[in-house]
Amino acid sequence: MAKKRFVSFLLTLFIGLLGGFSFQVMHLPIPWLLGPMLFSLAGSRLWKSFTPYWPGALRDSAIIMVGYTIGLSFTMAALQQIGQQLLSMILLTAMVLLGAMGIGFLVSKAASIPFPTVLLGSIPGGLSQMLPLAEEIEGVDLTVVTFLQVSRLLMVIFFVPLLIFSPFFGLEGMQHAADLQKAAGSWNGLFPNILVYAVVCPACAILGKKVRFPSAFFLGPMISTILINLSGFAGPQLPSVLLNASQLMIGCYIGLLLKPEQLKNKLSITVLAFLSGIVLIGCSLGISYLLTRLHDVSLLTAFLGLSPGGMDQMGIIAKEVHADMSVVICYQLFRTLFIFLVVPSLIKFIFRSRLRGKTAEKAAG
Template identity: 50%
Template sequence: MKSATDITGPLKLAITLTTAFAGGGIFMLLGLPVPWLLGPMIATLIGSNLGKRYYSWPGPLRNTGMIIVGYTIGLSLTAPALKEMAGELPSMLLMTGLLLLFCAGIAVIVSKISGMNYKTILLGSIPGGLTQMIVLAEESDDVNLTVVTVIQVVRLMMIIIGVPLLIFSPLFGHGSGVGAAAPAGVEVTAGWPDLFPNILIYGIACILCAVAGQKVRFPTAYLLGPALITAILQISGLAGPALPALLLNAAQLMIGVFVGLLLDPRKLNKKLLTLSLAIGSGIVLIGGAYLLSLIFAYIDAVSLSTAMLSLAPGGMDQMSLIAHEVGADLPTVAGYQLFRTFFIFFAVPPLFKLIFRRKKKQAAATG
């Protein structure tokens, strides 16, 4: 009888895939948010911690998922979306800056209460998207990936569940704005025949840019490289086909499994305290977004629903779908969500490096 150490790579991969599919299927049946990301992540997290040597997930599979997600992000950068962003740029910059400062303040408080590394708490608190922040945390030094992921996952689930309940509550009056046609890029699924032949050009370009970005140490290269080249090609006139739902789900699974196998609950000190602080900071973050939306609605004369969905620290796709249901201004919501995503992509990594490099030098000088 073979021991766990004798299990071959293909068998480990089969066990990992089976666990991931089971997790995703259970999450779908329960109607939980982002089932093919969180389901495989949690299932493989549990399975690998029960028998670590039975599980494996090659890096190239994770990278493939990242390229697919990057491509879908790039599809959102259409001419109408860019025009909307250009007209609202000062307001977008102000509101995004205030939201990030609010997150940084929350991270300071949580870090002091928990005694955890501020850099770890900050990465967990910034609303840059679960996948993006986890990848950034993975590439950063002195960061506890497990803590970052726990805080991000708790925040994501609270946003996806809490914001719709808040928007549909009497507090918002079910939205008072006038519905608009969905901006290009919000409709993200299509049939397989619609992919060809343009997907071949996009596929090659995305892979080349992802690899090149990694070579020059571009932040989250397998995500940003494809996103940028997709946007450039699309604006140049080459239509980018939307991806079938199956491919999008597969990409989430590839990333979710990779993250699940990276997590180690034994590295999560003060488990109850960490979860409590994650929930508390999530509530405070939603409250802060609501207060900022009041300011935004007053300054730009938009409906409160439009303002809240534009600033809510969730994904553009979920927020846009809710905007459609309540009759909010879809282009405004999509534009603000897209701006914040790319602002965090480009501004946060170099800013982090600058701030923490200075802190490191100061600590060395006083040490």
């Protein structure tokens, strides 16, 4: 069994590398994230005799590297600027979530799927929080929730870079991959400071996981890096090879999450998931424009901060296009914490109130 799994891993790695090289040769945006993601997804669906395997530990290791890289971008001035935008974070995050709820209501009506199922599948950036919650609420279809969450995540990761690198954003988003290579560090510059971060970042990730901190493998390394870096112990930039490897490890993992064969009414749900994802991205773009009117941030930075994706993926894209990563991650972080701390209790209260109302109606009838 172990040998078979290792062979499956090597084949999956080969497919991911092929995707990364192909996207790089074609000069497509974020090649080492999107290429492996798309190729591993296609390979797992088209190659029937192939059972892909990608260890979760590799994805966790990659997220630790991403968290460290993004943590280096935070300065004291950036943190003070974020403190001034707290009210905007609350307002715009609420608008994004209300937009997702409205889209979820329309999808539930169009697909004749119970609203609780579609709502839990539509909350942006809440895959890890919504799946455990879905298991607790009676009548929720866990397969549909997973499909809606993963399909939205795939769409955001794929379409957001294409939109950013389109003429819509002009020269603001048209940064060549060579710029990222220049910004990356060298192998010689890693030591000795990297040794401290190599111990602290994984330790904080594991500790965060044990205390059930949201997105622990991302936030643990990021927060510890910010604290150590601001104390004066500078962290070195990672070489481009490691940055590309981290994107590949995340891309392959995400590409293998989608399992449409487990769905009932595959076609209708897939079409509605696609349309709702497009509408949600459009809503985020509109709300991003509002952020640019409230604060002195670029549309590129605002859009990445409010895009309905994950912090690690948006952080990778923000680094590639040289957006203000501190603003992007703080808005993404605020939404993640809001979803983790407030949304589950709110959803439980709403659904239990509806259930009690229906029970009372039946009793009265």
